[in-house]
Amino acid sequence: MRRLAVQNLTGKPVRTAVLTVLAALLALAVFGGSLIVTSLRTGLHSLEDRLGADIMVVPYEATTKTNLEAIVLQGATGYFYMDNARAEKVLAREGIGQASEQFFLASASTGCCSLSVQIIGFDPQTDFSITPWIRRSFGGELQKYDVVVGNDLNAFVGDTLQFYGTEVHVAAKLAKTGTAYDTAVFTGEDTIKALIASSVERGMNQFTVDPDKVVSCILINAADGYTPEEVVNDINIHVKKVKAIQTKEMISGISDSLSGVRDVIGVLMAAVWVLGLAILLLAFTMSVNERRKEFAVLRVIGASRGMLAGLVLREALLTGVCGGMLGGVIGLAVIVPFNRAIEEQLGLPFLLPGAGTVIGYFAAAVILTALAGAAAAGIAALRISRMDTGLILRGDN
Amino acid sequence: MLEAQGIRKEFIRQGKGTNRLVAVQDTDLTLGAGELTVLMGRSGSGKSTLLNMLAGLLAPTAGRILLDGEDLYAMEDRALSRLRNARIGVIPQGQTALHSLTVLENVLLPVRMYDPKADAAPEALALLERLGIAELQQDKPAALSGGELRRMAIARAVIRRPQIILADEPTGDLDDENTAIVFDFLRESARNGAAVLVVTHEGDAVQYADRIFRMNAGVLTAS
Numbered sequence: 001m002r003r004l005a006v007q008n009l010t011g012k013p014v015r016t017a018v019l020t021v022l023a024a025l026l027a028l029a030v031f032g033g034s035l036i037v038t039s040l041r042t043g044l045h046s047l048e049d050r051l052g053a054d055i056m057v058v059p060y061e062a063t064t065k066t067n068l069e070a071i072v073l074q075g076a077t078g079y080f081y082m083d084n085a086r087a088e089k090v091l092a093r094e095g096i097g098q099a100s101e102q103f104f105l106a107s108a109s110t111g112c113c114s115l116s117v118q119i120i121g122f123d124p125q126t127d128f129s130i131t132p133w134i135r136r137s138f139g140g141e142l143q144k145y146d147v148v149v150g151n152d153l154n155a156f157v158g159d160t161l162q163f164y165g166t167e168v169h170v171a172a173k174l175a176k177t178g179t180a181y182d183t184a185v186f187t188g189e190d191t192i193k194a195l196i197a198s199s200v201e202r203g204m205n206q207f208t209v210d211p212d213k214v215v216s217c218i219l220i221n222a223a224d225g226y227t228p229e230e231v232v233n234d235i236n237i238h239v240k241k242v243k244a245i246q247t248k249e250m251i252s253g254i255s256d257s258l259s260g261v262r263d264v265i266g267v268l269m270a271a272v273w274v275l276g277l278a279i280l281l282l283a284f285t286m287s288v289n290e291r292r293k294e295f296a297v298l299r300v301i302g303a304s305r306g307m308l309a310g311l312v313l314r315e316a317l318l319t320g321v322c323g324g325m326l327g328g329v330i331g332l333a334v335i336v337p338f339n340r341a342i343e344e345q346l347g348l349p350f351l352l353p354g355a356g357t358v359i360g361y362f363a364a365a366v367i368l369t370a371l372a373g374a375a376a377a378g379i380a381a382l383r384i385s386r387m388d389t390g391l392i393l394r395g396d397n
Numbered sequence: 398m399l400e401a402q403g404i405r406k407e408f409i410r411q412g413k414g415t416n417r418l419v420a421v422q423d424t425d426l427t428l429g430a431g432e433l434t435v436l437m438g439r440s441g442s443g444k445s446t447l448l449n450m451l452a453g454l455l456a457p458t459a460g461r462i463l464l465d466g467e468d469l470y471a472m473e474d475r476a477l478s479r480l481r482n483a484r485i486g487v488i489p490q491g492q493t494a495l496h497s498l499t500v501l502e503n504v505l506l507p508v509r510m511y512d513p514k515a516d517a518a519p520e521a522l523a524l525l526e527r528l529g530i531a532e533l534q535q536d537k538p539a540a541l542s543g544g545e546l547r548r549m550a551i552a553r554a555v556i557r558r559p560q561i562i563l564a565d566e567p568t569g570d571l572d573d574e575n576t577a578i579v580f581d582f583l584r585e586s587a588r589n590g591a592a593v594l595v596v597t598h599e600g601d602a603v604q605y606a607d608r609i610f611r612m613n614a615g616v617l618t619a620s
């Protein structure tokens with residue numbers, strides 16, 4: 001009886017293929033949908049981690065003349081500067097715990113990168129947001145003219161890159177974050193100052209600044225006893241021409257679109273499932289009706305009602321498991337290689353979860369699909385096991 | 398051995414009003430070991446209905462069917478199914494092939510159903526040989542003629558060496574030569590101890606029969 005289920009399936013290759021594809025579609029919907037939603041959520045967490053600070057203080061013009069969010073969150077390039085004097089006023093305010101200055105520069109296109117890339121300089125002495133993360137892929141100290149590149153850049157450890165005629169050396173490549181930082185270049189304060197100086201010398205910087213007298217932004221964590229909100233308000237009220245922003249608020253736009261995307265995916269998934277289940281139900285019922293006579297013959301040679309139901313369910317489970325695996329593999333084949341494209345399409349940080357989680361989702365999708373197949377076949381199985389063999393057997397119809 | 402006591406079958410016919418059709422009137426019938434019983438009658442007279450009731454496949458409206466004293470229709474489905482598998486060989490009317498299996502697999506299925514490891518292939522092949530379709534053993538039923546399928550169904554019904562053989566027009570599509578082979582075979586089964594009931598239109602069946610019954614509009618009479 002076990003082999004009979006397989007033989008019934010292989011004996012009708014077209015019907016089996018259609019049912020398997022249908023099951024694959026169901027699996028693809030749950031697996032793909034949940035993998036995308038989880039990747040978006042992982043991406044958001046990763047972004048929160050990478051920002052790594054409660055507060056970001058930028059020159060006021062940065063919020064009016066550049067798209068700050070695009071730069072910080074979406075990997076656009078852009079830069080702005082404020083005088084050290086202004087930065088000092090910010091750092092003198094109350095409630096400031098950790099604080100570190102950063103320097104931005106956008107490169108002209110270079111060998112590694114067809115587009116211009118964002119270069120972010122940090123102060124190794126005070127930095128608390130980038131260093132811990134660089135530590136994961138690079139143990140040494142960054143020397144002058146050393147840079148660390150984001151995961152998506154086409155540059156590798158040991159390469160030499162040129163920015164504004166200044167050669168830099170790739171010391172490390174970061175792990176993937178699924179965020180804007182994957183396309184950025186990081187370097188120490190002294191290196192970026194040299195790069196800014198070259199860009200100004202060549203007249204390729206839109207500002208004429210002395211790199212030693214400016215910073216681009218200050219990252220701040222609130223001191224114990226102060227909330228980020230209090231510190232932000234205090235800075236915005238008392239320091240002119242700067243803007244303090246809570247990073248959480250910056251991200252809230254992203255988490256809003258994320259829940260929007262999640263809702264859309266949820267609705268799509270539900271639609272695929274309702275439709276798919278209805279078709280499966282119909283298909284199994286038809287397939288069983290078509291074979292009423294064969295089931296009657298099985299009864300004649302001694303199959304019990306339970307064995308008939310088991311046969312139908314086994315056929316459905318086999319179809320569900322094969323289709324489920326197929327759908328899962330298709331999902332992997334689409335989502336894993338194209339995750340950059342998905343990220344760009346959605347404009348949201350996108351980071352695949354670990355292999356264990358992916359395998360877990362895969363297994364869950366296969367099981368769910370197999371159960372759906374069994375449920376769809378259940379009614380047919382019940383009907384066929386209840387039928388009155390003697391009535392079907394008459395004559396040759 | 399197999400004893401029908403006052404069995405009767407009514408069908409409710411769809412149509413104008415409630416129209417009851419009595420397909421088989423109250424009937425007593427005993428099939429004894431070693432006996433070949435032939436049942437003849439016009440089309441629609443109730444022969445298949447009676448045979449299906451005897452096979453445990455169609456519950457009678459009234460009456461009982463006892464196999465060695467045990468009421469078939471009082472049994473659990475599982476037990477009755479198992480019993481049918483082991484002790485009752487049924488050759489139903491019409492085509493009854495399982496299309497996803499080869500001829501040999503069709504014949505072996507009753508054995509494998511409850512004992513997947515049993516190897517009854519030599520026996521199955523001997524049966525196919527005897528019935529003249531051995532060379533078709535690896536073919537799918539779709540490739541067989543009506544008469545060949547009928548002979549396959551016979552082999553499948555007897556592979557378990559049942560004590561009771563119920564055959565519903567087993568020679569319907571067969572030529573004279575094969576008809577003779579089938580009747581010889583059924584006759585031999587009876588000689589080996591089986592209780593055999595054959596529904597047939599074949600006049601020649603008379604010469605193989607221990608007893609002959611006629612069915613007329615649901616009424617069974619010995620002749």
Ligand SMILES: Nc1ncnc2c1ncn2[C@@H]1O[C@H](COP(=O)(O)OP(=O)(O)OP(=O)(O)O)[C@@H](O)[C@H]1O
Pocket residue numbers: 391394395408409410418420438439440441442443444445446447490
């Ligand atoms: N499921 C059913 N519903 C209604 N009527 C039925 C049903 N099964 C059989 N009948 C009727 O019962 C009567 C006897 O049918 P049965 O199949 O037993 O005839 P038969 O003697 O085997 O005929 P044939 O020689 O053509 O096979 C017929 O009139 C048939 O129409």
Ligand SMILES: [Mg+2]
Pocket residue numbers: 395444445446490565
């Ligand atoms: Mg009949």
